[in-house]
Amino acid sequence: MNEIVTILMLTLMAGLAIPLGALLSVGDHIKSNWLETEFRHSVMAFGGGALLSAVALVLVPEGSRNLGVVAISFWFMAGGIAFMALDIFLHRLNTSMAQLVAMLSDFVPEALALGAALSLGNSYAFLLALLMALQNLPEGFNSFRELKSATTFSNGRLLGVFVLLALLGPVCGFAGYYWLSAYPVAVSCVMIFSAGGILYITFTDIAPQAKLENHWLPAIGVVAGFLLGLIGHQFLVN
Numbered sequence: 001m002n003e004i005v006t007i008l009m010l011t012l013m014a015g016l017a018i019p020l021g022a023l024l025s026v027g028d029h030i031k032s033n034w035l036e037t038e039f040r041h042s043v044m045a046f047g048g049g050a051l052l053s054a055v056a057l058v059l060v061p062e063g064s065r066n067l068g069v070v071a072i073s074f075w076f077m078a079g080g081i082a083f084m085a086l087d088i089f090l091h092r093l094n095t096s097m098a099q100l101v102a103m104l105s106d107f108v109p110e111a112l113a114l115g116a117a118l119s120l121g122n123s124y125a126f127l128l129a130l131l132m133a134l135q136n137l138p139e140g141f142n143s144f145r146e147l148k149s150a151t152t153f154s155n156g157r158l159l160g161v162f163v164l165l166a167l168l169g170p171v172c173g174f175a176g177y178y179w180l181s182a183y184p185v186a187v188s189c190v191m192i193f194s195a196g197g198i199l200y201i202t203f204t205d206i207a208p209q210a211k212l213e214n215h216w217l218p219a220i221g222v223v224a225g226f227l228l229g230l231i232g233h234q235f236l237v238n
Helices: 003-026 032-066 069-093 098-119 124-150 155-166 168-178 184-210 217-237
Strands: none
Touching: 003 098, 003 124, 003 155, 003 168, 032 098, 032 124, 032 184, 069 098, 069 184, 098 124, 098 168, 098 184, 124 155, 155 168
16 A cells, blocks of 8 residues: 555544544433533543553554664653653643543654654554554543633534544654654654653543542553553564
């Protein structure tokens, strides 16, 4: 398949998971009490598991190939600190877009890395696209709910915004393909930076919110999210 078409398909698949998650959230009037508790927390936990699998199976092992220990340490911590600074900034603004910004802050660098990976002929690009879709689905779900509760926009208008956000995937994918592909070390830095940031988001935002007293299903959501990433990884390496 032509690489341009492949980039378009993979990044759109990952990006369209955002409005798909938002669309699932639109139906929250169905069994609303249940959705507000166990299902919502399970969705968040699933996203956390998918994020962890992206870090453990793709971003860290692939990103560390072209970097030494010092560079890995620097960019990993830089990612965590940068995402922490963004988190503090959003908290002080008291904005209703915290979940949305957090989603885009890991989606954009991953899409850049995806495009660059395809230009270098790396098979893990397909796994990365799958993991991006798995994490964008619950993140789109939660972001939509957060925005809906704080604005007066109609569901249709908000869904339209989320569809436009999905197009960032192809834009960043092609940027990575045509620009970052010439700099494999830079690609590795982006991946390690993203891994540090994702790890921060997972344990400061997603994991605490996924916790639900006297309910055990959400924790299995983490296992399921990571498992899907692991299955995809095994298909690629075997």
